[in-house]
Amino acid sequence: MSDQHAMNGVTVTDVHAHVLLPALQAEVERRVPDAVREAAALELKRNGAESLAVSGAMVGARIPKLTDVTVRLAEMDAQGVDRQWVSASxxxxxxxxxxxxxVWAANEANRLVAAHVAQEPDRLTGLGLVPLQHPERIVECLDDAVLGRGLAGVEISSFAGDVELSDPRLEPFWARAAELRAVVFLHPFGCSLDERLDRFYLANTVGQPAENAVALSHLIFAGVLDRHPDLKIVAAHGGGYLPTAIGRSDRAWKVRPEARRCEHAPSTYLRRIWFDTVVHDPHALRTLVEVAGGSQVVLGSDYPFDMGLDDPVSLVRGAGLPAELEQRILGGNADSLLETRVRA
Structure with a gap:
């Protein structure tokens, strides 16, 4: 912890930062080249050629930030960040x-993420992966991440194939994650709206917030948080559109019988989910705090991608929040999330 942060009594923690795993990607490409090409064609359909070209150059320029711990630590120092939670791109x-x-790819990602954060364990915390599209294999990969590799939890997408987060086949996963007190970091990849968002970078600017909102709604309306109250769900990108449009969900819960699978109004569950600060403006951050509660907001940056926050600490400090709440968002809330986790 820096002297300045020590005097303020807070360890500044960024819960949303990524690592790229080139060796894993190369091996996947070697094993199933045709499937990789098909996946690339889907990404072209979803993003459009122009955005893929820009993204390729952007990621290429950031390879050192995504792979080199020394570069990562220097960037953290420049941002005033003491600790990062590192998850796979x-x-x-x-x-x-x-x-x-x-299953092999998830376990290999767990190994590689663990090796990356082990280079600086006092400043880096790792999150692993699970194969969401194969619910029957998820628990073993969660155990591999948390118990086998000592990671704080896992990162999941908003959906995978025909598996939504409301899928009953995921019940053993939610139960085990709650039992382990493991963090489950919800971070979308791709958007089911496909070519409707293939220009103007809408696949990211609209697609990511939409995916967050849909995935969280599946969790809430299906009663997952009722059945597993100890779950630690952390939503990337401030939860997308859901926190600012939650009144419509409450209305549906009130008037539509098919929307009454959860015990309480949907808005109440926002205070049982954690949200990062990647919302891009102080007003949106204040609204998120108002809707979800100050205990449920944690610092995030989406490091080092261009749609992240270059100066995540300044966004929080410039939002006009009370000093005590500001410190909780900068680090205290993240620390609390890790206090009860089961360790390897």
Missing amino acids: PNHFYPWAPEGLA
Whole structure:
């Protein structure tokens, strides 16, 4: 912790930062080149050629930030961040992968993330992966991440194939994650709206918030949080559109019988989910705090991608929040999330 942060009594923690795993990607490409090409064609359909070209150049320029711990630590120092939670870049989800490859890739990602954060364990915390499209294999990969590799939890997408987060087949996963007190970091990859968002970078600017909102709604309306109250769900991108449009969900819960699968009005569950600060403006951050509660907001940056926050600490400090709440968002809330987790 820096001297300045020590005097303020807060460890500044960024819960949303990524690592790229080139060796994993190369091996997946070697094993199933045709499937990788099909996945690339889907990404072209969803994003459009122009955005893919820009994204390719952007990621290429940021390879050192995504792979080199020394570069990562220097960037953290420049941002005033003491600790990062490091999760795999979402392109490593491989939602199309068959069972054997998907399980191997998740476990290999767990190993590689653990090796990355082990280079600086006092400043880096790792999150692993699970094969969401194969619910029957998820628990073993969660155990591999948390118990086998000592990671704080896992990162999941908003959906995978025909598996939504409301899918009953995921019940053993939610139960085990709650039992382990593991963090489940919800971070979309891709959007089911496909070519409707293939220009103007809408696949990201509209698609990511939409996917967050849909995935969280599946969790809430299906009663997952009723059955598993100890779950620690952390939503990327401030939860997308859901926190600012939650009144419509409450209305549906009130008037539509098919929307009454959860015990309480949907808005109450926002205070049982954690949300990062990647919302891009102070007004949106204040609204998120008002809707979800100050205990449920944690610092995030989406490091080091261009749609993230270059100066995540300044966004929080410039939002006009009370000093005590500001410190909780900068680090206290993240610390609390890790206090009860089961360790390897």
